[in-house]
Amino acid sequence: MIDPQEIQIAAERIVDHVIRTPLLHSKPLSERHRALIYLKAEHRQRTGSFKVRGSANLVHALSPKDAEAGVVTASTGNHGIGVATAAASRGITCQIFLPANASPSKIADIHRLGAETTLIEATDSSFAEQAARAFADERHLAYVSPYNDPLIIAGQGTIGKEILEQAQSAELGAIDAVVVSVGGGGLISGIATWVKSHSPSTRIIGASALNDRAMAASVDVGRIMTPEFKPTFSDGTAGGLEAGTMTFDICRDLVDEWIDVSELEIAHAVRNLIDDHHQLVEGAAGVAISAATAWADGNPASTVVAVACGANVSSETVGAMLRMSAG
Numbered sequence: 217m218i219d220p221q222e223i224q225i226a227a228e229r230i231v232d233h234v235i236r237t238p239l240l241h242s243k244p245l246s247e248r249h250r251a252l253i254y255l256k257a258e259h260r261q262r263t264g265s266f267k268v269r270g271s272a273n274l275v276h277a278l279s280p281k282d283a284e285a286g287v288v289t290a291s292t293g294n295h296g297i298g299v300a301t302a303a304a305s306r307g308i309t310c311q312i313f314l315p316a317n318a319s320p321s322k323i324a325d326i327h328r329l330g331a332e333t334t335l336i337e338a339t340d341s342s343f344a345e346q347a348a349r350a351f352a353d354e355r356h357l358a359y360v361s362p363y364n365d366p367l368i369i370a371g372q373g374t375i376g377k378e379i380l381e382q383a384q385s386a387e388l389g390a391i392d393a394v395v396v397s398v399g400g401g402g403l404i405s406g407i408a409t410w411v412k413s414h415s416p417s418t419r420i421i422g423a424s425a426l427n428d429r430a431m432a433a434s435v436d437v438g439r440i441m442t443p444e445f446k447p448t449f450s451d452g453t454a455g456g457l458e459a460g461t462m463t464f465d466i467c468r469d470l471v472d473e474w475i476d477v478s479e480l481e482i483a484h485a486v487r488n489l490i491d492d493h494h495q496l497v498e499g500a501a502g503v504a505i506s507a508a509t510a511w512a513d514g515n516p517a518s519t520v521v522a523v524a525c526g527a528n529v530s531s532e533t534v535g536a537m538l539r540m541s542a543g
Contacts, residue, residue, distance in 0.1 A: 217466060218366045220413040223373035223406065226273040230371060233272040233305060235262050239382040239521070244492040245505075251512035252388070252519040255505070256379055258526060259497045265452070265526035266375060267298035267362075270402060273371030274360050275302035282358050283308050289360040290314070290348035292341050292399075293322030294452050294526050299360050300329035311357075313348040315341045319451055321530040340445065341455025363402030364461040373406025379521055380414055392518040395421040395475075395508040397500045397525055398431045399453030401463030407523070408470035419472040423507030425450040425499070426476040430457050435468050449482045449499030449537055452526055475507040482506060483541040486534070489524075498529035499537070 237257045245253040258266040275287060286309030289299045296312040303310035310331040314323065317339040326333055334351075336344045345362070352359035361368055376394070383391055394411055396404040408420045424432040427446035434440045434457060442456045457464065477485075485502035489495055497505070501524040508522035 217469075218369055218409055220410055222366060222370040223377055223410050226367070226370040227374045227377055229276055230269060230272040230374065233276070233302065234269050235260070236378060237261055239379060239386070242492065245488070245509060249509045249512040250516045253508060253512055254519070254521045256375060256521055256523045258375065259495065259501055259524045260527070263294070263297050263301050264528040265294035265298065266372060266403060266523070267294040267526070268301055269374055270368035270371030270406070271295065271298035271302040271360060272305070274365060274367040275299065275306055277367055278358055285357050286310060287358045287360050288313075288348050288352040289362065290341065290344040291362055292451055292454055293319050294528055295362040296326045296331065296333075297322060297329065297528065300326050300331035303331065304329055311351065313344040313351070315339050315344045315455065317451070319528070319530055319533070322528055325528065342458060345458050361458070363400030363405070363463050364458050366462070368402050369406040369409070369463070369466075371406065372403045373410045375403070375523060376407035376410035380411065388519060390519065391415065391418050391521055392515065393419040393421050393511055393520045395423055395504050395511060395520060395522045397450065397453050397503040397523070398422045398424055398467070399455065399500070400457060400461065401431050401467045403523070403525065404471060405463045405466040408466065412470050420470055421507060421511055422467065422471040422474045423503045424474060424476050425453060425482065425503050426478050428454045429476060430455065431464070431467055432474045432476065434464060435471070435474065440464050449479055449533060450503050452498060452500035453503065473511070475510055477503045477506045480540060483537040485509070486537050487541040496527050496529065496534070497524050498526045499533070501525050501527070
């Protein structure tokens, strides 16, 4: 567990490096699912993803000596973009390890930010994490975990802080549920830490791609395990968990429900956001939006917030989702 005060400190540390993204009411989704559905628009974040929050918090917390040597991380894409952005803002070097199936468009974004990349001959992101940690240890460099670090979790937790503040400002009343897509668990761990400490009655819903649900499967059996992985549109949540990750305990204790989302449901959610709001999100955001509508269907007249976690998606993947949803 982390102290919610660390999230308050993170919010102050990263204020100049992130956008306070809007909390958007989706009238079309609300009407179709007979609930008040809101989107926390992290797909409109500075880097196109929430990941810059945790990255900025850790990178800007480094001592001048540690920062000078540069940073190392592993990523399926969005975290790498966030770390590269944070490193560039401090003028330090950045080395990023990625799985072989990382999105080419995300790799191109990382290169444009001046970071160096290494592709690992494996599609499971946990192997990239192992290689990155070994590289950092050998060279005594700071390792920026995608999720397994209290500073990363605290940075992502600033989203939960903003959600409650924005809901209060808009006089929305009680939020019944916050729905978050889950990969390594850093995002939901941070959000749940803040929300449960300030609004205990709000339910935290973990949303997983059915084809790649490492955290949900681990919570199911009570230990970190690696399930069978299949290809998914939700590349931002794909891959296994690092052994001993602190997010496992937080997810086990603070996540109230888990919802699995099929590839077709992801595709439909992405298409609906394009048609309803003329906005593009990536598959991981589609996971949360689809799960939020499913939860709303079972809880009519509720107030639900889905975290639209990112928009970094290639045209090829968008095309595939649109073709599937049209069929």
